[in-house]
Amino acid sequence: MVFRLARRAWGSRSICASRFPSSSLSYSSSCSSSHPLHVCVVGSGPAGFYTAEKMLKSHKGAEVDIIDRLPTPFGLVRSGVAPDHPETKIVINQFSRVAVDQRCSFFGNVTLGASISLSELRELYHVVVLAYGAESDRVLGVPGEDLAGIYSAREFVWWYNGHPDCNTLSPDLRTTDTAIVLGQGNVALDVARVLLRDSAALATTDIAEHALVALAESSIRKVYLVGRRGPAQAACTAKELREILGIKNLHVHIQEADLKLSYLDEEELKNSRIQKRVYELFCKGASQHLNTTSCQRELHFVFFRKPDSFLQSDTEGRVSGVHLEKTVLKETGTGKQSAFGSGQFEDLQAGLVLKSIGYKSLSIDGLPFDSHRGIVPNIRGRVLRDGSEPHLLEKGLYVAGWLKRGPTGIIATNLYCSEETVYSISEDIEQGKFTETADMRLGRAGLVQLLENRGITYVTFSDWEKIDCIERAAGNRKNKPREKIASWGELLRAAKA
Structure with a gap:
């Protein structure tokens, strides 16, 4: 699938100077709203949401789409944190505020490699950040x-x-x-x-x-x-x-x-x-x-x-x-x-x-992968081209979370990990590394068109809120925070009710 490209540059603004003080970059927020910076984050766990949040704050002209193979967002916060640790799950409130931002969209039930290929995502978006963890x-x-x-x-x-x-x-x-x-x-x-x-x-x-x-x-x-x-x-x-x-x-x-x-x-x-x-x-x-x-x-x-x-x-x-x-x-x-x-x-x-x-993380077609370490080879989140000597970077392709550093750390570790990746993205934009392809891309509109053409039922964040409402109501009847819907079919039916 090939998309016609028209050249277009964008701007950005400074991020996280206290965490990464080595740079004296000064980013602008003059990006045209008619030609935004299109960013796709693959994975809606902590690394994915922290990355989306940092991108939205750092680049006022950016539109960020989060895709996940599950119909439900939040990754291991929902499916990995022990049920008797409710205080750890409070971070979902923060992630939900990111998801309802008008410049952010969630696409659940979309599987990278099956619903859409990595190469197709890279044609649709200026920046693709892989944060799908270890499944x-x-x-x-x-x-x-x-x-x-x-x-x-x-x-x-x-x-x-x-x-x-x-x-x-x-x-x-x-x-x-x-x-x-x-x-x-x-x-x-x-x-x-x-x-x-x-x-x-x-x-x-x-x-x-x-x-x-x-x-x-x-x-x-x-x-x-x-x-x-x-x-x-x-x-x-x-x-x-x-x-x-x-x-x-x-x-x-x-x-x-x-x-x-x-x-x-x-x-x-x-x-x-x-x-x-x-x-x-x-x-x-x-x-x-x-x-x-x-x-x-x-x-x-x-x-x-x-x-x-x-x-x-x-x-x-x-x-x-x-x-x-x-x-x-x-x-x-x-x-x-x-x-x-x-x-x-x-x-x-x-x-x-x-x-x-x-x-252990899994690789997908078209992605450089270190099978021994179970990570994507990268330098501060920038993906390295497979087998290149000297090291060359995959333009516009980044990683965050476990796929970047391996399955270590706690939820907060992903905050610093994502912060570093977003800083690398911002540096690359400021240094003009995207100027040859700094163009108008289809982004969200192209993703929706592709999914609909393929008959893929994607779940929006509004759809997730329907699931959330049903689960909370069922849980309330049993004196529980929620009663989780645990099958694919029932989740999709609840989302599209």
Whole structure:
């Protein structure tokens, strides 16, 4: 699909000077409203909305369109944040104010690579920012990983959060009393907490109804959180750890021997106040729970272990546990310690295994991609042309969020990440890097025409507000913030009612 182009320049104004003081750029806001700067942001999670917000504030002549493959906006704020963390979801109010700006439009149910190609987007828009995050998972690559009863933590989180891709997941929580979570980061702690909390405490959250029913009938009373390294290197934050250690009527089991620090551990903790606080919480948790063995539910932190293979039950194709190898830590020359197998093994029995070993971004046709790191090669958000030496930039193409830096950080991390990307865009505009193609493009009008010609039912933000209204009303009847609609069909019907 080729669009005829007419030359047109645009202007912009200064952004975020306090964050990026190295530049003395002075942007103007003299962009003609008849020929605006057309920007498309792919992905409506935190990185996408922060990018849109920064672009609207920084370039008064810009029109920003946000597209997402889901009919619902807000990405992991809706489908990734634990239901018992409502305070984290308040940022949706900020994103909603961006979406209703007259220069911003939301297009849900539009899949990049299927509904529209990247090359078509780049013809329609002056600037394309990819911020679609990570919707797949890293794999362990060990025997038995495909056994039934093994899920990624992402799938499990999407299941209890009502994501339409995972509403039929149906993890078996009734035929086993033990679950193993591989990983000790915040997501791992989230899923362990959801499994171990009294379902009555979750009934007043926005947890999906199908998950609430399954958790109320769950037989799981024991969860093992398994990590390759020790408590001095645990990847969780102090806030998440404090919360799970504070669950009432829960026996937390931490081996005293695992809390002993080596000289290298002590050096690591000296250099990280955050990590030191996490370690202190582990020590406090171990001492506080010494006399709580009568509790019905148990949480075991298992350090210095890595999965070697998965065990199969007598029922063909189902997992019955994990064959673990004990690890030892060795300095790798980077000031950090890595875990290496010791050749000693042990088995841990469980009928449910959740792998919380990291999310993974997916590539699309026409996009340079580093499959090893799971990111798009970039310099401060500017996409690098694939295989170019010396490095050349893909004009008008940028990344933000997990696709830019990998699946790390918290929601606020995306604010700084997006700020950097928008600053790069502004620099490129000021330095005249778009002058050869600084032309009139079709932008929003062209996108609407293309989608309608292809018979694609896109969801506007007004359509989302219909979904939101229905969910809130249904939740109100159950004393919940909302009752999420969890299937594609029902979401689209609600949007177009």
